[in-house]
Amino acid sequence: MQDLIRKLLSDLGEDPGREGLLNTPKRVEKAYRFLTSGYHADIDQVLNNALFTVDYSEMVIVKDIDFYSLCEHHLLPFFGKCHVAYIPTTKVIGLSKIPRLVDVFARRLQVQERLTNQIAGTIGDKIAPLGVAVVMEATHLCMSMRGVEKQNSFAVTSAMLGAFRDNARTRMEFLELIKLRSAAPAFTDRSASLACIGEED
Numbered sequence: 001m002q003d004l005i006r007k008l009l010s011d012l013g014e015d016p017g018r019e020g021l022l023n024t025p026k027r028v029e030k031a032y033r034f035l036t037s038g039y040h041a042d043i044d045q046v047l048n049n050a051l052f053t054v055d056y057s058e059m060v061i062v063k064d065i066d067f068y069s070l071c072e073h074h075l076l077p078f079f080g081k082c083h084v085a086y087i088p089t090t091k092v093i094g095l096s097k098i099p100r101l102v103d104v105f106a107r108r109l110q111v112q113e114r115l116t117n118q119i120a121g122t123i124g125d126k127i128a129p130l131g132v133a134v135v136m137e138a139t140h141l142c143m144s145m146r147g148v149e150k151q152n153s154f155a156v157t158s159a160m161l162g163a164f165r166d167n168a169r170t171r172m173e174f175l176e177l178i179k180l181r182s183a184a185p186a187f188t189d190r191s192a193s194l195a196c197i198g199e200e201d
């Protein structure tokens with residue numbers, strides 16, 4: 001990878017041999033290895049010993065989980081907040097494991113929609129809850145740095161499974177509890193707020 005980074009620097013018109021760039025290939029490799037470490041993570045190991053059988057059937061919410069990911073179209077960061085909720089049947093996930101789970105999928109090359117679906121789908125698979133909801137709001141540097149959109153625009157994606165999909169009241173309760181930072185219309189009019197997704201240039 002370091003040879004590729006040296007070639008990249010050269011192609012950009014830089015001198016990979018100058019002092020400030022000498023260790024850059026090594027640093028970039030280390031950074032990319034970390035930012036894509038989710039490919040090698042084992043979900044069951046991450047959740048190890050943290051699935052509990054309980055007698056609790058109310059909504060569990062973990063909100064404002066910070067996440068950082070890389071868009072697969074430009075290899076530029078997108079980052080923001082992730083909100084997760086589920087309604088358990090017999091099992092719950094240790095609360096501290098939810099952010100870990102978000103990291104596993106965020107530390108890959110992603111589009112925000114797939115990331116959102118993967119988190120929801122995995123929770124659904126692992127504890128078979130009555131429903132799972134995941135909402136992610138993010139800033140995409142491939143949009144804001146390139147001036148594609150207003151700098152403060154968020155892309156909002158959601159995955160609603162089971163009770164959150166079938167029951168409008170349950171869904172509204174969740175949305176009320178997480179109080180999105182972005183304007184409410186961005187949530188209902190998703191096509192207007194999605195960044196990067198489907199973008200070709």
Ligand SMILES: [Zn+2]
Pocket residue numbers: 071072073074075076140142143196
């Ligand atoms: Zn992008």
